[in-house]
Amino acid sequence: MIKSLDPRITRENIEENYTIAPLVPMDNWETYEAFHQKKRGDQHMHVGIVHAPNPEMALLFAKDQYGRRGVTANIWVVKTSQVFCTEYEDQDMFETTPEKVYREAGGYKVMDKINKYKKEKNA
Amino acid sequence: MYGNAYIDPNEKPKSILDGEDPIKLAEFEARIARGEKIEPKDWMPREYRKQLIRMIEQHAHSEIIGALPEGTWITRAPGFKRKMALMAKVQDEVGHAQLLYSAAETLGKSREEMTNDLITGKSKYSNVFNYPAYTWADACIIAWLIDAGAIINQVANAKGSYGPYCRALDRICTEESFHLKYGHDNVVTLATGTPIQRKMVQEALNRWWPPIMHFFGPSDKISNHTEILMRWKVKMATNDDMRQQFLNMYVPKIWDLGLTVPDANLKKNEDPDNKSGGKWDYTEPDWDEFKRVINGDGPCNAERLAVRRMAEERGRWVREALMNKNEKYVLPLA
Numbered sequence: 001m002i003k004s005l006d007p008r009i010t011r012e013n014i015e016e017n018y019t020i021a022p023l024v025p026m027d028n029w030e031t032y033e034a035f036h037q038k039k040r041g042d043q044h045m046h047v048g049i050v051h052a053p054n055p056e057m058a059l060l061f062a063k064d065q066y067g068r069r070g071v072t073a074n075i076w077v078v079k080t081s082q083v084f085c086t087e088y089e090d091q092d093m094f095e096t097t098p099e100k101v102y103r104e105a106g107g108y109k110v111m112d113k114i115n116k117y118k119k120e121k122n123a
Numbered sequence: 124m125y126g127n128a129y130i131d132p133n134e135k136p137k138s139i140l141d142g143e144d145p146i147k148l149a150e151f152e153a154r155i156a157r158g159e160k161i162e163p164k165d166w167m168p169r170e171y172r173k174q175l176i177r178m179i180e181q182h183a184h185s186e187i188i189g190a191l192p193e194g195t196w197i198t199r200a201p202g203f204k205r206k207m208a209l210m211a212k213v214q215d216e217v218g219h220a221q222l223l224y225s226a227a228e229t230l231g232k233s234r235e236e237m238t239n240d241l242i243t244g245k246s247k248y249s250n251v252f253n254y255p256a257y258t259w260a261d262a263c264i265i266a267w268l269i270d271a272g273a274i275i276n277q278v279a280n281a282k283g284s285y286g287p288y289c290r291a292l293d294r295i296c297t298e299e300s301f302h303l304k305y306g307h308d309n310v311v312t313l314a315t316g317t318p319i320q321r322k323m324v325q326e327a328l329n330r331w332w333p334p335i336m337h338f339f340g341p342s343d344k345i346s347n348h349t350e351i352l353m354r355w356k357v358k359m360a361t362n363d364d365m366r367q368q369f370l371n372m373y374v375p376k377i378w379d380l381g382l383t384v385p386d387a388n389l390k391k392n393e394d395p396d397n398k399s400g401g402k403w404d405y406t407e408p409d410w411d412e413f414k415r416v417i418n419g420d421g422p423c424n425a426e427r428l429a430v431r432r433m434a435e436e437r438g439r440w441v442r443e444a445l446m447n448k449n450e451k452y453v454l455p456l457a
C-alpha cells in the first residue's frame with residue numbers, strides 16, 4: 001500500500017504494484033475545436049481543442065480551459081470532424097497576380113484626371 | 124512545469140535520416156531556416172515527429188504529475204487567499220497538460236496512448252516531481268524556482284518550429300508569470316518573517332537545490348543528433364545554457380533575501396580572461412542520482428504513478444458511460 005506524506009492519499013489504500021487494463025481508443029472521446037470571443041463585437045478566435053463526449057460537455061470543458069482567466073463574452077465549439085480545411089500543400093492557390101492595386105482604393109487616382117480636365121478646359 | 128526532454132544517452136541516433144526524401148527534406152529545412160512554422164499535416168522527417176512527440180508528451184506528463192506535490196498543499200495552505208491562489212495555479216498546470224497533450228496528438232499519438240505510457244512508466248516526466256514537498260515552504264520553493272526553471276525552458280521552446288507546440292507554449296507562458304510571482308511572494312513572506320519561518324524556507328531550499336540543478340538535464344553531448352535537433356528548432360538551447368541562465372537570474376534573488384545556497388563552489392566567474400568568464404561555477408550535480416531517480420528509484424516515483432493510475436481506474440466507468448461508440452476519432456486540427 002502507498003504510504004504518503006499526505007494522509008488523504010494513504011487513506012485511499014492504493015496498492016503499489018498492479019496494472020490496469022490499458023485505455024482503449026475513444027476512452028477520452030473525440031475532440032472539439034474551441035473558439036473564444038473576448039468581448040461583444042470581437043471576432044471569435046480559434047484557441048485550441050477539448051476532448052468531450054458531447055457538445056454540452058465540450059462547452060463546459062472549453063469554459064474551464066479557455067475561459068477561466070481574463071474575460072470572456074462567448075465560446076463556440078465545433079466537432080473537429082466537422083471542420084473542412086484547405087491543404088497547406090495547396091497554399092500556392094492563394095497566390096494570384098502579384099499586382100493587386102486594382103483591388104485597392106489607392107489604385108484609383110481620380111483627382112489627377114479631374115485636375116487634368118480642369119486645366120485643359122481653362123486653357 | 125518542465126525541464127528538458129530526457130533522451131536516453133545510450134540511444135543510437137545513427138539512422139536518423141535513412142530513407143528520407145532528399146527534396147522534401149530540403150524544402151522542410153528551408154522552411155524552418157526562413158523562420159516559418161511547421162503545421163501538423165506538413166511533410167516532416169520521422170525523427171522530427173518522433174522527437175517532438177517525446178518532448179511534448181514528457182512536458183504534458185510533467186504538468187500533470189507536477190500538480191500532485193503542489194495539490195496536496197491546497198487544504199493546508201496558510202489562509203484563504205493562498206488556498207485560492209494555489210488552487211488556481213494547480214488548475215492552470217492541469218490545463219497546461221491538456222494543451223500539450225493536444226499539441227502532441229496532432230503528431231499522431233493519441234491521448235489514450237500517452238496516458239497508457241505514463242501509467243506503465245514507459246514515458247518519463249520531469250524528475251523533480253519524484254521528490255516530496257515536506258512542508259509549506261517546499262510548496263513555495265516549487266512555485267517560485269521550479270516554475271522559474273520551467274519558464275526559461277518554455278520561453279525558449281516557444282520559438283521552436285512546430286506550430287501547435289509554439290501556440291500552446293504562448294498560452295502557457297502568459298499563465299506562468301502569475302505562478303512565478305505567487306511563488307516569489309510566498310518565499311519572500313517566509314524569508315522576511317519569524318526565525319522559524321526563515322529556518323523553514325532555508326531548509327526547503329536546501330532540499331530542493333539538487334533537484335533544481337538536475338532540472339535542465341545533464342550536459343548535452345555534442346553529437347550530430349543535437350546539432351540536427353537544433354537546426355530543426357526542436358531543441359532551442361543546450362541544457363547547460365539554460366542552467367546558466369537560471370543561475371544568473373535567480374541566485375542573486377535568493378542571496379538578496381539573505382538565504383544561502385547549499386553549494387560552497389557556487390559563484391559567478393567574473394574573470395574576463397577565463398573562457399567561462401561571466402558564467403557560474405558550481406559543483407557538478409550528482410548525475411548518478413538523477414539517473415537512478417528518473418529510472419524509477421526516487422522517493423516518490425511509485426506514489427506518483429499509483430495516484431495517477433488510481434484516478435484513471437476509478438474514473439473509467441464515468442468516461443465509458445459517456446462514450447459514444449458511433450463516433451470516430453480524427454486528429455485535432457491545430
Ligand SMILES: [Fe+2]
Nearest residue numbers: 124186216219
Ligand atoms: Fe505549467
Ligand SMILES: [Fe+2]
Nearest residue numbers: 124270299302
Ligand atoms: Fe507553472
